[in-house]
Each structure stands twice: as structure tokens, then as C-alpha cells.
Amino acid sequence: MAEAITSRAQDYSQWYLDVIKFAKLADYSPVRGCMIIRPNGYALWENMQRALDDMFKATGHQNAYFPLFIPQSFLAKEAAHVDGFAKECAVVTHSRLKLDPVHGLIADPDSKLEENLIVRPTSETIIWDTYSRWIQSWRDLPILMNQWANVVRWEMRTRLFLRTMEFLWQEGHTAHATEQEAVEETLTILDIYAKFAEEYMAVPVIKGIKTASERFAGAVETYCIEAMMQDGKALQAGTSHFLGQNFAKAFECKFQNKNNELEYVWATSWGVSTRLIGALIMVHSDDKGLIMPPKLAPTQVALVPIYRSDEDRVKVLETAEGIKKELLAAGVRIIVDDRDGFRPGWKFNEYEVQGVPVRLALGPRDVENGTVEVARRDNGTKDSVSQTGLAAYILNTLDDVQKGLFDRALKSREDLTTTVDSYEEFQSVLDSKGGFIRMHWDGSEETENKIKEETKATIRCIPLEGYEEAGTDPITGMPSKGYVYFARSY
């Protein structure tokens, strides 16, 4: 490989883009702000989808699919919602192209739509319009629905995976008979997101509540999980919204309760997106390239056979196939890279850059000795290991890597979390090491805005756990109910 990955110390932002490029996760597209997700990136997304989808289904959710297009008038029905999305949406105005003798291909004026269509930035409006037709009685509730879909938000500044004009996500939309049930659903999903982030992505997260100014457009309360990147910036990794009756009112969605009274339906919505891939890269990877947690890695083990003579080739590949068979049977996602025309060193480098958790090397001497070299991507260790009992050894190693990545990320986040009791210290920590800064806050939007304007740090969340310690806002001297998490963020 001619070029090299920029180091994190030199330019963190460029390092991130280099990792994506060298690990072949994504590419730019000719349409500004839209990305091409390459097979390595998409396979990661598929594994994320599978794990999340299983958790959604295990909690009673079903998948469905709603249209890509939303009538413009729908967006306007929920006041906060239209404010949040009208300024960044793709508007379809025509249904046909035609060849104009002067201007070439143009949108055919005769095909102008009676009403513009919006490419969905999120689907609350079209779904609540539908629910208003599906729901009549308490017997029709709850509806626990999710969809895997693409959405479009016309972002001005984009960055691969983290902020793109089109992205892939899942959006859950549930309907309930009571406020309590809807709030419980919101928290059930928040727990699923946190569990997924920590157990699959090996990314520790803070569960919390967004302040009013950071709430989803149309929500009563937005819950979130917040993660910390290696450079000291935070990243919102998932949100779960309690929507109250806002959308039910906007779309006249009422149900007859058990007392035969008409009531508005209670709602939630929640989503995570391909932005999670950005978080995964930024939390674990290093200057050599991507590091993938074993539970999500499309390839967990890559075996590189080493030989010179044809005779050795036969022996080595035969043993390699035996190992592959044994590991596949144990549920390990292993490949044997027997491509000719590529040197072993080149292959080693390829799996390192692409973040495959474990790389095996097998040469003629290994075949004789009944051994194999096991190299770990996370810490670089190499061990010669007996082929006997290899499957158990590898399963154990993968567990160890998974746990090790989480522990390392947790330690990093703890190192990057500082509790301060003065605004001076806040600013000094923010500019020196960044990270999460726990500080008292008086609960006012005014103070929140002042801090944001002066430091570019926002309140990432009011934590669900550890928010008991009352105190004083160091800026205003007003009382505070507890420490909240501030950070600069992606």
C-alpha cells in the first residue's frame, strides 16, 4: 500500500477518514453528502442489524415498511416537527424528465406535482396518519412497529458515517393506551440500545435525558445514549423519544378506552443509524487501522497459509481446511486466504488494516509441529498455539478481545471524564483534554446557551444514574439538582 494512514496524534479527523478508506468501509459518491457503503462497511451494518433486530423482536416488535415519500402538508401538521425538518429536506416536485432542445434534459414542466413530496427525514407523520386509520379501540393497542429504511436530511457539513445526507437506520414507532406504558416502552428501547452498544459494539455509554433544546422535534422527552470518542468528543449513539400525544393530536388519532371514552393515543419513536459505524471506528481503532469487536466482525478469524513449494502448499492448505472446518463448526466466522499472487506479509497487513480480530498464520513447520500462530489485532500479541483444542482457544480469545476492547474503552472514557465545580476549570479542562465534564447546572436554557456559545460544549445529557447530588450552578449561583454531562460533540 503506497499511502499510509495519518496518525491520530497528527490529525484525528484525517485519521478517521483514512481508516474508512484503507479498511474499505465507505466511499464518497458523486452526489454531495451521500455515501457509498462498501462491502466491508455494509457487512458490519448487517451484523448490527441482526443483533438489534433480534432484540426488538424478542421484546414483541414487528417490522413493517412505510413509503419513502411524505406529502408536504403532513410535515406541517405538528408545529415543532416542521420547524425541525423543513429546512433540510429533499423536495420532489416533478415526475418526469424531458429533453429540451435548448437546455437538454429538464424536469418536464407538465409533470409538476399538485403537492410536493418530501423524501422522509423521519416517518412520524406518515405513520401517525396511518395509525389514525388502524386504531379504533384499546383492542388495537399497543402497536409495536419498527422499520429498517433510508432517510434523507439535507445536511450542509457532512462526514462519512457520522453525518451524511442519506443514511440507513431503523425507526421504531409505537402506539399505546396509557402514558405509563409509552414511557416504559421508551426506556425498554433505551436499555436495548445501551445493551447493544456495550455488549456488541464494546462501547460504554451514558444513558440520559436530553435538555429541552436538544429534544427531537415533536417529542415530550428525548432519552439518549452518549459515547466518548478517543479524541475527547462525545457522540450521540441512539435516541428514544416519548412523544406524548403530540402526533396523535396532529393526526386525530383517538381510541375508545375500556370505559368507552375517546382518548388520544400515546406514542414513542426511537432510532439508531449507520452513524454507529462511525462511533465504532472512533472508539476502538488505532494508527494501524480499524479494530472490530469480535461480536460484530464479519470475519472474526483470517488464516493466512504460508508455503514456498507446491508440496508444502498441499500440506499447509489441507491442515488449514481442517482448522477452518473445526472453527466453523464451533460457530467462528473464519476465512482461509489462499489467494495466490499476494505475499503473506501483504495479507497480514490487509487483515490488520481491516480490523479482523484474530489472524492465524500456518506454515510447513506448524503443520509438522501441530501448531499455529495466533495474532491478536487488539493488542498485537502473537502466540504459537497447539492445533489440538484450537476451537476452544479461539472462542476464549474472541471473548477476551471483546471484553478487553470494552474495558479499554471504559478506562479511556473514565480518564476523559472530569467533575468540575467552577466555570474556569470547566473551560480549562475542555480546552486541554476535552471529554465529558460533569458540572452542576441550574436547569435554565439561558445558562445552557451561554456555555454553548462561549465554549461550543453542549449538555450531552442529564444522566439517568448518579443524578442525586444536589449543588450549585457555578455560573449563576442558582441551585442544581445534580451533575450533568457536558462535552463538545460530533
Place this chain on the structure above:
Amino acid sequence: MAEAITSRAQDYSQWYLDVIKFAKLADYSPVRGCMIIRPNGYALWENMQRALDDMFKATGHQNAYFPLFIPQSFLAKEAAHVDGFAKECAVVTHSRLKLDPVHGLIADPDSKLEENLIVRPTSETIIWDTYSRWIQSWRDLPILMNQWANVVRWEMRTRLFLRTMEFLWQEGHTAHATEQEAVEETLTILDIYAKFAEEYMAVPVIKGIKTASERFAGAVETYCIEAMMQDGKALQAGTSHFLGQNFAKAFECKFQNKNNELEYVWATSWGVSTRLIGALIMVHSDDKGLIMPPKLAPTQVALVPIYRSDEDRVKVLETAEGIKKELLAAGVRIIVDDRDGFRPGWKFNEYEVQGVPVRLALGPRDVENGTVEVARRDNGTKDSVSQTGLAAYILNTLDDVQKGLFDRALKSREDLTTTVDSYEEFQSVLDSKGGFIRMHWDGSEETENKIKEETKATIRCIPLEGYEEAGTDPITGMPSKGYVYFARSY
């Protein structure tokens, strides 16, 4: 259920829509021509995706994701392609809405795009633009890529699943160093499609080649699988295109071959869509509702417990849970419907309408006798069966249903296939029973068009098998290489 499903004899077209409605497969949306795929329909699609995706991956294909939007100028680069799609595409012209004091919400004129964006009707253009950057040498080939995505074609006459403005599909796009390899890929995929249709959907298909006038816009050759519906109309169930070097030339995609010469890359593309769900409904279902083949049925077995007293309830549910556990362990997708407030008869009807292949009923007497009632959806038989060895019995029954549905569909297609040697007979068969009509054709577009205009029947395909018997076109008296398949179609 207050309303009933229209019978096929009365109105086949309405019957089809009724089955979709009563089986809760899909719903209309507020955007004309776009459909809402409900959980029952989407779960079917997920099972189709899983089976196809496994077959694609087993033949070396990888999934990726390309942008939803295509620059208008891209569409124009391949002449036949723009002709095929320019007249039916959603055109994005603005990136923002604004509130106008007079007209309300409008597309903000200040946000007009420099170049219109087209919502992809298919992705050849954006993918070949990308491939032209990814491919330099023969070492970069082949590229075997697929994506699962939504596409939009502005159809005027739509029908749920069969023809919708937005639909879900997979589109494969492969790049090869030689013509032969690309043709082989096209046929590999055609075989996968045929295998999927026959072994999973239990729908027999004819593999064939489209005539020039029915080819994909931009293809050199379009291969297809054609299925026959119960009403005697054909349905194109999947297409696999050999694109030659057309798109490589349009996007200047060349590679250095092993002799260090620059050559244009060879291409294929192929797709199946949610239209398959329409085919599945129309081939198997009956006047009582949907019939699903077991291999694709989200629920294969529904157990309805029957009891009156609380004491019986406990006993019956305990036995039911035991049966569920045993069947789940055997890999059967079973649910126990223990919902209160719904009578057993209502539940029986629900599973019948929704096409669940096997329904079990378990009452107190069954618990005593160690039996369970097994009812088959496909033929309506009911048997009292011992609980001992039930898993094996059910697995066998599901196999039998799967095979039975295929055999029935095959017999129906055979009954609906007629070989004729005169145009008079052709017209008479077409108007009396419809179906596939095998007739000699001289190979001219003129004859093809004449038949189409006069009868609305088109050449569905030139069959890959059984096209040896030369003869005479009964209309023109010109020589014909073999019988081709004509039909009216969806």
C-alpha cells in the same frame, strides 16, 4: 369479520386485493401508488430476503449500498437507459421548504439545486460511475455486488405488490473481465431465481430470454423467469441482464487485461422485488384467503388452545407449551395463541385467512388422550394425531404441504399451457382460458407487435429449454426456430 373475501370466480382482481386486506399484508398510503407493507407482508419479505441473500453469498456475492439519488446527467449517459426511465421518475429539485405568507409551505426558491437529482429507478448509472473509479486492472475483477434497496418508478396504474411507485428489491451489479464470464454470471443468477421460485415459493417458472422489445433499457440480453397465475395471466418474477459493455462505455470504465491492453469491462445486473409477494398470493391462495408455502411462512404452525374452566386452562396451556418447546427445538416456527377475549373459532378463521400452513387445536380431551388436532391450510384436512412423535409428524406435514403446493401449481400451469399452430386457435385459446400459449414465431418485431396490438398478448419469453422444434410462423408463413411463450400478463 363483517365483510368477506370476494370469490375468484366472481372477480379475480378484487379477490386479490381482498386477500391482501384480510391477511393484513399491505395497505394503501396517502401518497398515490406507494404502499404500506404491514407486518404480515414484511415478515414474508424478510424470509424471502434471507433465502435469496444466503444463495447470493454462497455464490460469492457481497452486499453494499449506493445512494438513493442519481444526478440527472448520469441517466442521460446511456441512450437506451434514459429512454426507458426518464418518463417515470421522481425529480428532486429543491433542498428546503419555507413558509410563504400567501401560499403556505412551499419549496424554497433559494434552495433550487444546480442539478436535479433523480430518485433511483435502478442503480446501473451511479454504480458504473463508481466502478469506473474502483476498477483499474484485471486484479480488481470480478466485482460481485448486490444491494437491498427501495426504488421509485412513477407508474400511472398501480396495484399492491405487483406494480407500485416505490418498491423494495435487490439489485445485483457485477463487473467482469470477459464476456463469457459475464454471461455465465447472468445464468448463475437466473438459476438462483428459478431455484428460489420453485423450492421456496413453490411457484414453477419458465426460464427464458426476452425479445428485443421487452429487454431492460440498456441490456444486450435479458433473461427472465415467468410464472403463471391462477387466472391465466403470466407474471415476470425476476430478470437477469447481460449488459455487455454498454454501461462501461457510457461511464468510461476500462481495465488493463493480463496482456496490458485497456479493455471495457463486461457487466450484468439482476433483480427481484416485492412483486414476488403478489405472485405468491396469486399462485397459491384460495377463496378463504392467503396460503403460504411453509418454507417462507413467518408462522408455520399456530396452536389454538381450547378450554372453558380455569382448571382446564392450566392443563391445556401446560401441554401447549410443551408442544411449542418440542417443535421450536425441531426448527418449526410455531406460536401458541393464548390470547384471552378471542374465541377459538375466531382464531381458526384468523389463521386460515392469513395462510398459516398448519393449525393445531388442543382441548382438555386431547390432553387426556395425548392427542392434538392437526389441520392443514392447503387442503383443509383435519386429523387427530398423537402428541408422541409430533415434531417428526409436523416436519413431515410441512414438507408435504410445500411439495403439494408446488405440484398443484405445476399442474395448474400445465393445464394453462396450450400449444397452437394457427393464429385463430391462438386467439380462441387466449380468450377462453388464457394461460401460456406456445406458438411458432418468425423472430420479427413486426409480427410480435401485430399480435400485441390485436390481442394484448406478449411474448413472455423464448424458453431456454425445449426450443429445438423448428417450424413455421402461422401468421407470416416465415420459418421459426421454435415455439415461444405468449400470454397476457401482469
